[in-house]
Amino acid sequence: MDVNYKPRRGAPPHHFVDTEWLGLRTEEVLEPHIPIVDAHHHLWDRRPVSLYLLPEILQDINESGHLVRGTIFAECTSMYRADGDPATACIGQVEFANGIGAMSASGVYGPIRVCAGIVGKVDLTQGAGAAEVLSACVARAPDRFRGIRQMAAWDASPEVSTLARPPERNLLEHPQFRAGFKALAPLDLSFDAWVYHPQLAQLLALVDAFPDTRIVVNHMGGRAGLGPYASRKDEVFAEWASSIRRLAERDNVFMKIGGIGMRLPGFDFMDRDLPPTSEELAQAFRPGFEVCVEAFGPSRCIFESNFPVDKACCSYRVMWNTFKRLAAGFSESEKASLFAGTAVHVYRLPESLGQAA
Template sequence: MAAPALSIVDSHHHLWMRDGQRYLLDEFAADIADCGHDIAATVYVECGAMLRRTGPSHLRCVGEAQFVAGVAAMSESGLFGPARICAAFVGAADLSLGAEVDEVLDALHQASAGRLRGIRGAVASDPDPAINVGGRAHAPAGLMRDVRYRAGVARLAARGLVYDAWQYHPQLVELCELADAFPTLTIVVNHCGGPLGIGPYRREDNFAPWRTLVAELARRPNVCMKLGGMSRKRCGFDFEDRVSPPSIAELVQAWQPYMQTCIELFGADRCMFESNFPPDQVAGSYGDVWTALLRTPAGCSDSQLRALAGGTAKRVYRIG
């Protein structure tokens, strides 16, 4: 099957204005129009954009839901192309509020005009602070084991919402425990499980411990995996330091061991590709990233490739 013939759901992207960088609907729609692939719909994942400046601190995240609803409404006009941009929304909420997080979930649902599909648990943390090369502060250690945090996660399970999981690969042990504690909760792991390849994790044998943890996680049937988000420095690649972006062949070579492993362990019906734009712009254009992603699977059938490209994301995030 030729890649451009696939109907793609981009399962993970952001829009923002930060640090002098603008990546909003105009820029994203232009990237989609020029990418050479059929992007049918997209899933916006929280990134702290457009938060409310005033009001209770636990509700300032609702500003991002309002922003998403506005972008989606603009996209639905058709003036920005046929793709349904922000067709689904994964928001932010302080799950440590416990059962009180219901107030936030209600507000996110309303403000997003019903597009809320889940909450991202951004709990990435490591004893070495130098590991954090992103823009978000590390979460407290052991948060997924915290009683109040788990009470908040329980509210997601009760509502049929998805838990989008963002942590580093050494924390996958805790994520396995969380998946066991909530067997009816759909968990979608971001960025191939967050493999680290810098600092103490810059070792030739680093792939093996990552694979062991991912294999253990794959034994939980309520867990899915996003394939992407592998361009940043924390993964051990040098894409951010290069004058020119890597070739598509270089991207495939770098990503394939991780993504092929995930596909083999989880199955195509529990994996989905993600662009992770704009952070993954360091790997090249939107079109090049998608071309590389679609070339990483080896030996997949047409039906499996359709699941990876869009079918799994469409089902998990309930995109009609």
């Protein structure tokens, strides 16, 4: 059995991949000379449902034809320790990703530096105790561990809220969470924020409470077009755009441009007979992209694949072709920021990853 087989198109969870369906769409690689740092992807072994480890991501990258120089692993509750204190189980994920990074850095698997940066997870609701676990993560991967993501995405609608382990409703406001959050800046660690658009006001309050902590908004701020939001998309877009502009006024906040292969925005690309082209995806996501880049500027925006989740919608080649179409009107220096430079800066990666090999 193909462990990446999607048993029926449209079936939850959204990250099931139908490789035969994806193979029905081919297109030429756009601007293959642009260096890319993929700022957000996952690795896991969830057989028989999904397998995505070093061979799988390298295959996607190598077959894409894009010049990916390095990647950043993002927390996905993968490879936690099975034994010992549950509070430190998350250290296992950092050790796992650091091992992948070391394998990649050996050069045995080619020039791409997978897991050059690691965004792990530490439960900040441990309060002051989170500092010890964060320090342990730094000690396990000092050259790669750059921050954490504690997913806060919650919504009353089950169509929107699809996390296997839903967080507390108002996690970002939790006093113990904030007590743990204090430990990030002294360790020069960032926080990746995954919320749905109605929660952006809570995120803004967190940003204002911690102006010295780098905060990276995931997936363009989680604008939802499903469930109760499907019938009022124009109103939702206006509310989301207003929140994005307010967040952009804070210079410690950065924006990840991606998540375009998820069902969340309310598009039906995964249910069509043919996968979408990069032109179709660019047209669909251009309004949101323009709001983000106009608000934050290219120097604070980062393209991300969100693979293998977004592989449910399109191939790696089509994904990055989409981003290149979205960025077509920008200068070479602005493209350099969007595709690699901002990621290198925010996650403190080697400067060489933002340059052609």
